Amino acid sequence: MTDATSPSAPGAVRLNKRMAELGLCSRREADAWIEQGWVKVNGKVAPMGVKVTPADRVEVDKKAHGHQATQVTILLHKPMGYVSGQAEDGHEPAVMLINPRTHWREDTSPNRFSPPQLRGLAPAGRLDIDSVGLLVLTQDGRVARQLIGEDSGIEKEYLVRVTWSPPGSGPGDRGDITTDVQKAFPPALLARLRHGLSLDGQPLKPARVDWQNPEQLRFVLTEGKKRQIRRMCEQVGLKVVGLKRIRIGRVVLGNLPAGQWRYLGAHEKF
Structure with missing residues (x-):
């Protein structure tokens, strides 16, 4: 096992892709972790852009896992008239509905809203402006990949x-x-x-x-x-x-009122 894998080695892929395939995080998260120096390959801090093979040992610092543990996934009952992603044609994005006033009072999650939860919060999938119902917004790349990754087969x-x-x-x-x-x-x-x-x-x-x-x-x-x-x-x-x-998947809209949101519970899995 070498210090760094040759880009031409059989089966070599970029480290961020390998980390996503292992279910550790999204590629974007992987790049951020590599930049922070939180990822090692074969015991050495990995540089950006390095390629690895399945034979290489990938280790992630506890700081990265701690950061991941603070990330939230939010379930929103999107009403008509909001776009799922970026604002367009004068219509507001659904993320504008995520604030303390619209937090469903029956949410059983111990999480409490704080502004940092909006940082990097993005829809995992979309609903048209004239469609309503369950929209998932997440900071967690693992959730996004599970729901909208190329190999996702979630119902x-x-x-x-x-x-x-x-x-x-x-x-x-x-x-x-x-x-x-x-x-x-x-x-x-x-x-x-x-x-x-x-x-x-x-x-x-x-x-x-x-x-x-x-x-x-x-x-x-x-x-x-x-x-x-x-x-x-x-x-x-x-x-x-x-x-x-x-x-x-296994997560239902249930009684969540239109225009309100709740946290994905720790016990809930898609």
């Missing part, structure tokens, strides 16, 4: 209110079906929603799609393309008139 569940324009009817046509859509909507098109559609030239992964009530579908997805559910529905003549995310 996300939505309730989707729809109307249907049968073939031959135009937008706004009086032939649009707004009540008991379930009765009129062909089972073959429901099957296409479950599997058989493509977006951006790529076939979609199978989804669970069932009627929750005569005007509302329940979607369970394991991927998250931009405006995916709305675009899926458009392909089969459905128009989404209401969309609410109620679950991510």
